[in-house]
Amino acid sequence: MSEKEVFLTEEGLKKLEIELDDLKAVKRKEVADRIKTALGFGDISENSEYDEAKMEQAQLEERILRIENMVRNASIIDEDGISTDKVSLGSKVTVKEIENDYDMEFTVVGSAETNPYEGRISNESPVGSALLGRKTGDIVEVQVPDGLTKYEILTITK
Numbered sequence: 001m002s003e004k005e006v007f008l009t010e011e012g013l014k015k016l017e018i019e020l021d022d023l024k025a026v027k028r029k030e031v032a033d034r035i036k037t038a039l040g041f042g043d044i045s046e047n048s049e050y051d052e053a054k055m056e057q058a059q060l061e062e063r064i065l066r067i068e069n070m071v072r073n074a075s076i077i078d079e080d081g082i083s084t085d086k087v088s089l090g091s092k093v094t095v096k097e098i099e100n101d102y103d104m105e106f107t108v109v110g111s112a113e114t115n116p117y118e119g120r121i122s123n124e125s126p127v128g129s130a131l132l133g134r135k136t137g138d139i140v141e142v143q144v145p146d147g148l149t150k151y152e153i154l155t156i157t158k
Contacts, residue, residue: 003072006069006070006112007074007089008077009113016070016112020064028064031053032057034049038050077090084158089109089132090108090158091108091131091156092107092156093131093153093156095151095153096154106131108128126144131151135156136155138152139151139152
C-alpha cells in the first residue's frame, strides 16, 4: 500500500524531526519509568497508574509512528520555486472577505503543518483548495460551514 505524500516546508520538517527526537529520547524514557514505578504498586489487574502509563505509552508510540511516516513521505516545498503569479503550496495570500470587507492573510501549507491560529491553512481545506491556482484579483467562492463565502485575492507573496 502506498502512503500519502506529505507536503512540508523546510521549517515544518525540522520541527517534526525535533519532536521525533524528543519523543524517542526523552518521552519514551519518562513513560518507561512511569510503568516501572506503577509495577511497584503491585497487582496490575487493579493498578490504575499502570493502566494510565500503558495507555500513554501506546499513544506515544502511535505519535512516533505517525511522525516517522510523515518524515519518510515528506515532499519539501521548494520555497525558491514558489510563484507569486498564482497561489501554490507555500504561498502567502492576502484575501478580502467580500461580504464583511475584512482582510486576512493565509499561508497555504500541507495538512501536516496546518495551524489556523498562525494563519497556516491546509491545501486540502475548503479555503486552501479553492485558492490554489488562482491569481491576484480573482474572486473565489468557498463553501464553508457557515455557508458560501467570497474572497478576493489581493496579494500573493512567498
